[in-house]
Amino acid sequence: MTSVKTIEKIDAREIRRKLGLNQQQFWSALGVTQSGGSRYESGRNMPKPVRELLRLVHVEQVDIKSIKRDDWEVVEYLKAQEPELFKSLKKSARNHAKKAA
Known part of the structure; x- marks a missing residue:
């Protein structure tokens, strides 16, 4: 069994703060506007594609620009x-x- 972190249990705001990024830096890496990211951090339901991108980019540290x-x-x-x-x-x-x- 693998130990993949489920993004539903991970707080985006906490990850962003631990990385020392502001909302613009953090969310733009996912193609999400700062205001959209702010809404997700405030509790709005995050769509699964955004959760997966968050997991790949900020948890797994995948450079999505390198994926062809x-x-x-x-x-x-x-x-x-x-x-x-x-x-x-x-x-x-x-x-x-x-x-x-």
């Missing part, structure tokens, strides 16, 4: 058509990252 559409298509293909190969590659990548750290 064709890269994503390969990942989706492997997950759907070659799940065992996908799992093996994912495990190898994690082991490589641990050794590099």
